[in-house]
Amino acid sequence: MAQENLNNERQIIESFQASILKSLGGVMKTLEGLDEQQLNWKPPAPETNSLYSIASHVLINSQENLLTLLCGVPAAELPLKPIPREQALGAQGETAARLIEQWQILQPALVEHLAALPGEALFKEYQHPRRGPISGVTILVTVTGHMAEHLGHAELTRDLVKALK
Secondary structure, eight states: OHHHHHHHHHHHHHHHHHHHHHHHHHHHHTTTTOOHHHHHOOOSSTTOOOHHHHHHHHHHHHIIIIIIIITOOOGGGOSSOOOOHHHHHTOOOSSSHHHHHHHHHHHHHHHHHHHTOOGGGGTSEEEETTTEEEEHHHHHHHHHHHHHHHHHHHHHHHHHHHHTO
C-alpha cells in the first residue's frame, strides 16, 4: 500500500509539472517573431500587461513558488536572479532573446527539482509570502491555474498585437 501511495503522489506531481511546463512553454511561444514594439505593447485596458512582462512574470513566479517555496532551493542556487513581482510585471525588452534564454535555464531546473520532490511534500504546510500557510498540493494547484491564466492572457495579447498591423 505504501508503494501505491508513493506512485500516486509521484503521478500527482508529474501531472501538475506537465501542465505547468506546457503553460510556461506556451507563454514563451507567444513571443516568437515579434519586434520590440509588439513585445512591449499593452492592451488599452486597466491592469493589462505586455507579452514581455507576462513572460517575465511567469518565469519569476514559477521559480519563486516551485523552486524556492515548494522545493526549498536556496536563493544562492536559483537559476534566475529573483526580482520583485512588480519589477517582473513592469519589465520591457528589445527582443525576446533574454526571456527565451531564461526559460531554457529554468525549465530543466524545474524538471530536476520537481522530480526529486518527495510525495509527502504535497501534504506539508509552507509559508507563502503573500498567501500565508499553504499546502504543497495547493501550491501546485495555484501555480497550475496561474500559469494557465497567464497563457490565456498572452495568447489574447498576441492576437491583439498581431491585429494592429
